[in-house]
Each structure stands twice: as C-alpha cells, then as structure tokens.
Amino acid sequence: MHKIEAVIQPSKLDAVKDALVEIGIEGMTILEARGHGRQKGHTEFYRGREYTVDLLPKIKLEMVVPDELVEKAVQAILSSARTGKIGDGKIFISKIDDAIRIRNDERGPSAL
Amino acid sequence: MRRYIFSVLLGLTLCCPVLVAQTPAAASTSDRLSKLEAQVAQAQSSADNAWMLTSSALVLMMTGPGLALFYGGLVRKKNVLSVMMQSFAMMAIITVLWALVNYSLAFGPGTSFIGGLHNVFLRGVGLAPDPDYAATIPLQTFMIYQLMFAIITPALVTGAFAERMKFSAMALFLTLWSIVVYSPMAHMVWGKGGLLNASLGGRFPTLDFAGGTVVHITSGVSALVCALYLGKRVGYPREAMPPHSVVLSFIGACLLWVGWFGFNAGSALGSSPLATSAFVNTHFGAAAAALSWALAEWIRNGKPSALGAISGSVAGLVAITPAAGFVQPFSAILIGLIAGAFCYFMVIKVKSWFGYDDSLDAFGVHGAGGTIGAILTGIFASSLINPIFKDAKTGTPLPSGAIEGNWHQVGNQLVGVAIAWVISIVGTLVLLKIVDVIVGLRVAPDDEVEGLDLTQHGEEGYDFAS
Numbered sequence: 001m002h003k004i005e006a007v008i009q010p011s012k013l014d015a016v017k018d019a020l021v022e023i024g025i026e027g028m029t030i031l032e033a034r035g036h037g038r039q040k041g042h043t044e045f046y047r048g049r050e051y052t053v054d055l056l057p058k059i060k061l062e063m064v065v066p067d068e069l070v071e072k073a074v075q076a077i078l079s080s081a082r083t084g085k086i087g088d089g090k091i092f093i094s095k096i097d098d099a100i101r102i103r104n105d106e107r108g109p110s111a112l
Numbered sequence: 113m114r115r116y117i118f119s120v121l122l123g124l125t126l127c128c129p130v131l132v133a134q135t136p137a138a139a140s141t142s143d144r145l146s147k148l149e150a151q152v153a154q155a156q157s158s159a160d161n162a163w164m165l166t167s168s169a170l171v172l173m174m175t176g177p178g179l180a181l182f183y184g185g186l187v188r189k190k191n192v193l194s195v196m197m198q199s200f201a202m203m204a205i206i207t208v209l210w211a212l213v214n215y216s217l218a219f220g221p222g223t224s225f226i227g228g229l230h231n232v233f234l235r236g237v238g239l240a241p242d243p244d245y246a247a248t249i250p251l252q253t254f255m256i257y258q259l260m261f262a263i264i265t266p267a268l269v270t271g272a273f274a275e276r277m278k279f280s281a282m283a284l285f286l287t288l289w290s291i292v293v294y295s296p297m298a299h300m301v302w303g304k305g306g307l308l309n310a311s312l313g314g315r316f317p318t319l320d321f322a323g324g325t326v327v328h329i330t331s332g333v334s335a336l337v338c339a340l341y342l343g344k345r346v347g348y349p350r351e352a353m354p355p356h357s358v359v360l361s362f363i364g365a366c367l368l369w370v371g372w373f374g375f376n377a378g379s380a381l382g383s384s385p386l387a388t389s390a391f392v393n394t395h396f397g398a399a400a401a402a403l404s405w406a407l408a409e410w411i412r413n414g415k416p417s418a419l420g421a422i423s424g425s426v427a428g429l430v431a432i433t434p435a436a437g438f439v440q441p442f443s444a445i446l447i448g449l450i451a452g453a454f455c456y457f458m459v460i461k462v463k464s465w466f467g468y469d470d471s472l473d474a475f476g477v478h479g480a481g482g483t484i485g486a487i488l489t490g491i492f493a494s495s496l497i498n499p500i501f502k503d504a505k506t507g508t509p510l511p512s513g514a515i516e517g518n519w520h521q522v523g524n525q526l527v528g529v530a531i532a533w534v535i536s537i538v539g540t541l542v543l544l545k546i547v548d549v550i551v552g553l554r555v556a557p558d559d560e561v562e563g564l565d566l567t568q569h570g571e572e573g574y575d576f577a578s
Contacts, residue, residue, distance in 0.1 A: 048460030
C-alpha cells in the first residue's frame with residue numbers, strides 16, 4: 001500500500017477527483033492548504049499599504065491505494081491537474097505500514 | 113398654510129349673515145378657528161416628529177451595526193469582536209450618561225462653554241417643545257436625537273487604538289471624554305448661549321450643520337492623540353496587518369451612508385425643504401468623494417480598490433457634515449471631490465511621513481475630513497439655501513459664506529476648528545494620563561499577540577469548525 005499526496009491548484013480539484021473515481025479510487029482526504037514552490041505571489045493594497053501575499057491557496061489530496069493502482073492514480077492526477085505553468089503542484093509517494101477500517105477492524109489492502 | 117387661511121377667511125365671510133343674525137355662532141367660529149390653528153400646528157409637529165424619530169434610528173444604526181462592521185472588517189480576525197464591542201459599549205454607556213448628566217452639560221442653560229446641571233436626570237425634558245432648539249417636536253425627541261450623536265462620536269475614536277487598548281481603560285477613558293470633550297463642544301456649537309452657536313447668537317458663529325467640528329474633528333483629533341500616546345501595535349509597521357474582511361467593512365460603509373441621511377438631513381430638526389437640501393448634499397458629497405478617492409488610487413496603484421472607494425465615500429460624508437444644510441448641490445459635489453482626494457493624501461502619505469499607528473484612520477478620515485469640511489463650509493455656505501444670518505432690524509438675509517462675499521465667515525470657521533482641535537488635544541492628553549495611572553491603557557504584549565477577543569472578552573469571533 002502506498003500513500004499518494006498531491007498538492008494541486010484549487011481550480012483543478014473537480015477534474016482530478018473525477019479522474020480518480022473513474023479508475024476506481026473513491027477514498028481520499030482533501031485539505032485546503034496554502035503554500036508555494038517557485039511560484040511568485042502577488043501584492044495587495046489596503047489603504048495605501050502594500051502587502052506581499054506569497055502563501056497561495058492550494059488543495060492537497062491524500063489517498064492510500066493498493067500497489068497495483070499507484071501508477072494509474074499518478075497518471076490520472078498528472079493528466080487532469082497539469083496546465084503546463086509554474087504552480088501546477090507536486091505528487092509525493094510514500095510507503096504505508098498498515099491500514100485499518102474503523103467500522104469492523106479489517107486490516108491490510110482490503111481495508112482500503 | 114395659505115390655503116387654510118384662505119378657506120378660513122372664506123368661511124367667515126360666508127358666515128357673516130349668520131353672525132349678524134345669531135350671536136352665539138360668533139363664539140363658535142372663533143373657537144373653531146383656534147382649534148383649526150392647533151390642528152395645523154399638530155400636523156406639522158407630527159410630520160417633523162416622524163422624520164426626527166426616524167433620523168434618530170438612522171443615526172443609531174450608523175454606530176450599530178454601521179461603524180461596528182466598518183471597523184470590524186478592517187482589523188485582524190482575532191480582534192473583530194473587541195472592535196465591535198467597543199462601539200456597542202458606547203451605545204450602552206453613553207446612553208445612561210446622557211440621561212444622567214451629559215444632556216444637561218451639552219444642552220442645558222449655562223455659560224458660553226458648557227451647560228449646567230439644570231437638566232440632570234433629564235429633568236425638564238418632557239414632551240413639550242423647546243422653542244430655542246426645535247419648536248415643533250417634543251424636547252425628548254431632540255434629546256434622543258442628540259444622544260445618537262453623542263454615542264457615535266466616542267465610538268469613532270476607538271478606531272485609533274484598535275487592537276491594543278484594554279476594554280476597561282477604553283470604557284473609563286471614553287466615559288470621561290464624553291463629559292470633558294464632547295459635551296462642551298456640543299454646547300458651544302449647538303447649545304443655548306454657546307460661544308460658537310450660529311443660530312442662537314454665539315460670539316464666533318461657526319456654521320456646523322450636523323457636527324463636522326463637534327463629532328468629526330473632536331473624534332479624529334482625539335484619535336490622533338490616542339494613537340501617539342499609546343504607541344504602535346506590536347509588529348507595526350513591519351508585520352502585515354491587512355483587513356480580515358473588506359466584505360464586513362463594505363456592508364458597514366453602506367449602512368453608514370444610508371444612516372448619514374439621518375445624521376445630516378435630521379439636523380434640519382424637521383421634515384422641511386432644508387432637510388431635503390441636507391439629504392441631497394449628503395448623497396452628492398458621498399458619491400463625489402468615493403469617485404475622487406477611487407480615481408486617486410487608480411492612478412497611483414493601477415487599480416481602484418473596494419476599500420478605497422468606500423473609504424472615500426466616508427470621507428465625503430464627513431466633509432459634507434458641517435456643510436449639508438448650508439450649500440448648493442454642486443458645492444456639495446465639489447466638497448466631496450476635494451475631501452476624497454485630501455483624505456486619501458492624509459491616509460496614504462501623511463500617515464507614513466509621521467509614522468503614527470492610527471489603526472483605522474480615524475484621524476485621516478474624520479479629523480482631516482472634518483477640518484477641511486468645516487473650512488469649505490465657510491467658503492460655500494449660501495443664504496439661498498439657509499438664511500442663517502439675518503439683519504437684526506429688517507430681517508433680510510445676510511451673506512453666509514465666502515461665495516456670497518462673506519469672507520469673514522471663513523475666519524469664524526477657523527475659530528471653531530481651532531477650539532475643536534485644542535479641546536480635543538488637551539482633554540484627551542489629560543484623560544489618557546489619568547486613565548493610564550488608574551487602570552493602564554494597553555493590554556500586555558502577549559495578550560495583544562494572542563488577540564483581544566480571547567484575552568479581553570473570552571470569545572472568538574468566528575468558529576467555522578464547530
């Protein structure tokens with residue numbers, strides 16, 4: 001089992017979710033985040049004072065998937081989240097030791 | 113009025129044969145005449161009272177929620193409730209004080225500088241009119257209308273020390289301030305025998321229709337003194353402290369604009385053509401100033417902001433306040449255009465030159481706007497709108513402002529402005545010192561960083577997670 005964390009542009013959330021559901025991944029956690037990589041922020045003006053806003057709104061998706069779906073999920077995210085511009089985001093993959101279903105104590109890949 | 117008199121006369125003429133023939137009818141006709149006159153007077157009084165009670169409600173709305181929202185949106189999220197609470201506290205505290213003593217100090221008979229204790233506990237303030245103040249409405253209406261002004265004035269001051277003053281210190285300070293600064297100033301401009309009272313023969317008649325000096329200069333200049341005395345917020349100006357909700361401020365500003373019709377047009381103290389003039393001028397002043405501030409911003413920053421536009425409208429409303437019942441509509445537009453640009457300059461440039469932390473620009477908008485408005489009133493006042501000065505013997509209207517040749521009035525305006533500045537500076541300094549010694553003015557730095565909502569009020573403004 002692997003965890004896929006994807007930081008994407010907020011406007012791409014619907015497209016990415018649809019793409020993942022289409023390949024059979026329905027369980028995921030979505031967080032509202034702020035951050036930046038190499039993307040520059042912007043300046044805002046309030047009553048003549050300039051504020052540089054470099055923490056930009058992002059969406060982070062987290063999902064734990066069976067090994068055989070990892071590459072398919074990554075491809076689904078890549079094709080639906082990409083715009084080609086700086087700020088598209090990143091995907092991180094890590095190994096997961098175990099998964100447990102709270103409802104009925106089920107463990108392992110069948111709990112996903 | 114004329115038609116009533118005509119019909120009465122006509123009726124009398126037709127009654128003549130009857131009068132000659134039967135004597136008892138004569139008594140009944142003159143009785144009917146007196147009754148008719150009383151009914152006419154009552155009709156006028158009803159109309160005036162309806163407008164004045166409405167105006168009183170509108171002015172209260174300016175404080176709550178108008179100003180509360182306007183200021184609330186401008187501060188950081190962690191302090192939103194503290195700012196609203198300060199305005200609300202004025203609604204509660206000043207009301208009681210007004211009934212106890214402040215109405216008497218402001219509007220009771222006394223000296224040229226302050227009223228006396230004749231009307232403490234609202235003694236003598238009944239439902240009969242006071243002909244000197246407002247001949248057609250109950251004195252209690254006048255009292256409650258003036259109370260709403262007394263509430264919003266200290267509430268405006270809170271803009272200077274937002275996000276760092278203790279609630280207890282604020283309550284004590286503004287209580288004393290309402291007695292020492294507001295009541296005397298109100299008395300001088302609007303009270304019987306007041307030094308600056310243009311309607312009741314003051315020595316230096318200052319044209320201040322709705323409170324440019326009494327409300328805006330006093331609050332704005334006192335705000336500046338507070339900002340300087342208390343010092344800057346922790347982290348200012350290095351740390352970014354943008355408004356947490358321009359949306360709230362927008363709603364507040366619109367409520368202020370609408371409420372201001374009560375503030376200015378209600379100062380006609382009746383539902384007269386003068387109220388119409390004031391209403392129209394108020395609206396034009398607000399709109400013109402919103403445009404000039406937004407335009408100045410567009411030129412300087414490349415984009416007109418919502419906060420800039422609404423700030424401009426407030427600046428225009430402030431500047432038109434002393435002028436509302438004295439100027440022609442196009443003068444109002446001009447005053448608005450000037451005020452928007454001038455206050456923009458004060459907030460953007462002058463504030464950073466001197467580096468004071470007037471958190472919500474109470475001085476930049478109210479102090480500066482009130483000052484420029486008062487001076488422009490002396491220039492643009494027209495006897496065609498409001499013949500405030502009359503020849504003592506003939507009763508013919510005399511020139512009001514500079515545009516009619518009375519440049520002397522600008523001098524009088526400057527006297528009123530100067531007195532407002534001096535009483536504000538001296539009164540505020542003394543009171544701040546006293547309150548500092550008794551209670552201490554600022555919250556502890558750690559509390560300031562954590563936020564006043566939690567540390568002063570034990571609350572959070574927003575708890576969206578719950």
